Amino acid sequence: xxxxxxxxxxxxxxxxxxxxxxxxxxxxxxxxxxxxxxxxxxxxxxxxxxxxxxxxxxxxxxxxxxxxxxxxxxxxxxxxxxxxxxxxxxxxxxxxxxxxxxxxxxxxxxxxxxxxxxxxxxxxxxxxxxxxxxxxxxxxxxxxxxxxxxxxxxxxxxxxxxxxxxxxxxxxxxxxxxxxxxxxxxxxxxxxxxxxxxxxxxxxxxxxxxxxxxxxxxxxxxxxxxxxxxxxxxxxxxxxxxxxxxxxxxxxxxxxxxxxxxxxxxxxxxxxxxxxxxxxxxxxxxxxxxxx
Amino acid sequence: xxxxxxxxxxxxxxxxxxxxxxxxxxxxxxxxxxxxxxxxxxxxxxxxxxxxxxxxxxxxxxxxxxxxxxxxxxxxxxxxxxxxxxxxxxxxxxxxxxxxxxxxxxxxxxxxxxxxxxxxxxxxxxxxxxxxxxxxxxxxxxxxxxxxxxxxxxxxxxxxxxxxxxxxxxxxxxxxxxxxxxxxxxxxxxxxxxxxxxxxxxxxxxxxxxxxxxxxxxxxxxxxxxxxxxxxxxxxxxxxxxxxxxxxxxxxxxxxxxxxxxxxxxxxxxxxxxxxxxxxxxxx
Numbered sequence: 001x002x003x004x005x006x007x008x009x010x011x012x013x014x015x016x017x018x019x020x021x022x023x024x025x026x027x028x029x030x031x032x033x034x035x036x037x038x039x040x041x042x043x044x045x046x047x048x049x050x051x052x053x054x055x056x057x058x059x060x061x062x063x064x065x066x067x068x069x070x071x072x073x074x075x076x077x078x079x080x081x082x083x084x085x086x087x088x089x090x091x092x093x094x095x096x097x098x099x100x101x102x103x104x105x106x107x108x109x110x111x112x113x114x115x116x117x118x119x120x121x122x123x124x125x126x127x128x129x130x131x132x133x134x135x136x137x138x139x140x141x142x143x144x145x146x147x148x149x150x151x152x153x154x155x156x157x158x159x160x161x162x163x164x165x166x167x168x169x170x171x172x173x174x175x176x177x178x179x180x181x182x183x184x185x186x187x188x189x190x191x192x193x194x195x196x197x198x199x200x201x202x203x204x205x206x207x208x209x210x211x212x213x214x215x216x217x218x219x220x221x222x223x224x225x226x227x228x229x230x231x232x233x234x235x236x237x238x239x240x241x242x243x244x245x246x247x248x249x250x251x252x253x254x255x256x257x258x259x260x261x262x263x264x265x266x267x268x269x270x271x272x273x274x275x276x277x278x279x280x281x282x283x284x285x286x287x288x289x290x291x292x
Numbered sequence: 293x294x295x296x297x298x299x300x301x302x303x304x305x306x307x308x309x310x311x312x313x314x315x316x317x318x319x320x321x322x323x324x325x326x327x328x329x330x331x332x333x334x335x336x337x338x339x340x341x342x343x344x345x346x347x348x349x350x351x352x353x354x355x356x357x358x359x360x361x362x363x364x365x366x367x368x369x370x371x372x373x374x375x376x377x378x379x380x381x382x383x384x385x386x387x388x389x390x391x392x393x394x395x396x397x398x399x400x401x402x403x404x405x406x407x408x409x410x411x412x413x414x415x416x417x418x419x420x421x422x423x424x425x426x427x428x429x430x431x432x433x434x435x436x437x438x439x440x441x442x443x444x445x446x447x448x449x450x451x452x453x454x455x456x457x458x459x460x461x462x463x464x465x466x467x468x469x470x471x472x473x474x475x476x477x478x479x480x481x482x483x484x485x486x487x488x489x490x491x492x493x494x495x496x497x498x499x500x501x502x503x504x505x506x507x508x509x510x511x512x513x514x515x516x517x518x519x520x521x522x523x524x525x526x527x528x529x530x531x532x533x534x535x536x537x538x539x540x541x542x543x544x545x546x547x548x549x550x551x552x553x554x555x556x557x558x559x560x561x562x563x564x565x566x567x568x569x570x571x572x573x574x575x576x
């Protein structure tokens with residue numbers, strides 16, 4: 001969701017234009033304390049609980065065949081959903097940023113729509129469409145195609161909730177970069193595809209990596225939407241987050257937190273790479289990164 | 293007589309860049325099949341119920357209680373998130389302290405951490421025998437399995453929205469205005485409330501609306517800590533899941549459409565705030 005922007009250096013300020021030292025100190029302590037209590041403590045809890053009974057108990061959580069199949073399913077879903085949204089995002093930002101046409105703003109709003117829909121509703125809409133009682137349900141049943149409570153439904157729901165990630169990162173960036181470089185390349189006789197590969201792609205590669213990273217984190221961690229369409233069939237339609245839920249509800253806390261720690265580590269890695277990218281390539285990540 | 297040349301309104305400006313048809317067509321197909329068609333299926337289902345049917349579901353005591361819990365608590369949580377979000381954004385952009393970059397990265401944690409993971413962590417932290425829950429219990433406060441738990445989860449999930457909408461605007465504040473204000477004799481508090489804060493209000497409101505919208509729809513980080521007691525700590529998204537598992541499609545659709553309407557109203561409010569801000573202050 002967040003737009004890439006590097007944290008600018010704090011410029012030295014004259015005493016009249018800042019707060020007194022004690023006030024600054026108190027406010028900083030308050031902000032850091034709040035973040036530590038609300039954000040960092042839950043993260044530490046995940047690892048503390050996961051290792052509460054030692055390394056062997058931790059390891060045992062992953063020897064379960066159900067855990068392995070959940071990990072496999074989550075990787076499969078992400079391997080389909082993320083490239084799909086990557087291709088969609090590039091196509092959408094090419095159409096929207098490189099051309100002028102009527103109704104653009106409406107399109108951008110529609111692409112952003114999934115972000116403002118509750119995850120549960122995001123799952124529900126596919127049940128209404130493909131479920132046994134859904135609009136296409138009878139036809140799917142007659143043709144022996146299963147979408148809900150199966151892989152296709154989970155993939156669709158995941159694509160839905162991660163739909164805007166790539167497009168919303170690329171559109172403002174490509175709009176700001178303009179068409180001049182592409183037009184020059186075309187004038188020099190390059191083909192359209194060649195221009196995209198050698199001119200456009202290098203300009204957006206870091207933003208692309210950045211948005212794919214966030215898209216992947218959300219795709220692997222999505223819970224609400226997937227919970228609705230999955231049916232919670234152990235070993236078959238349980239993703240990692242759903243497996244975490246089941247273990248937790250069975251009071252198998254160590255295993256639950258152990259599996260959750262994999263997702264938490266993924267989140268940490270995502271944050272570190274994300275911050276690194278923002279640090280180094282802020283200008284190439286987002287439109288007006290310095291201004292915005 | 294030849295007609296005078298009039299500039300024609302075009303649907304599309306001509307361009308030498310290739311690939312519009314392919315990119316536009318692909319985008320529209322995906323958007324239509326993945327987003328618009330399924331959402332239309334929900335609206336079609338719900339319109340089958342009619343307004344009276346939706347109203348009937350909405351006024352069912354259990355549904356009404358769940359909607360009240362979801363909306364009421366997410367307003368409170370969004371207020372908290374906006375207040376502390378402003379503080380965090382201010383401290384991060386204005387004060388230099390060791391580890392500032394790390395703290396800045398930590399703000400995005402709720403974006404990156406899967407909601408179910410956050411949910412079980414918060415639940416075990418605030419449970420009566422948990423690290424924080426035990427301390428609260430000494431004060432006679434039970435957080436987990438009560439509405440207070442829902443509030444905590446919603447603050448967690450809404451905080452980054454509040455910080456990240458205000459932060460870029462604090463960066464942009466022209467220091468000279470503050471200095472001018474100080475030179476003209478205003479004390480620091482006066483400068484803050486009369487010079488710095490007013491132009492930031494639209495961003496604070498936008499952050500509040502985003503945190504609110506996220507809180508209303510949130511599911512994963514809440515259900516573990518909420519206790520899910522009907523009429524007390526049951527949130528609307530959970531009730532959709534319950535209705536679905538009971539094959540009560542009518543009920544699920546009605547609640548979903550109400551929540552969808554609220555999301556769109558929030559989106560509209562955000563757009564109005566930004567349009568107002570553009571007119572009033574010249575930026576979003």
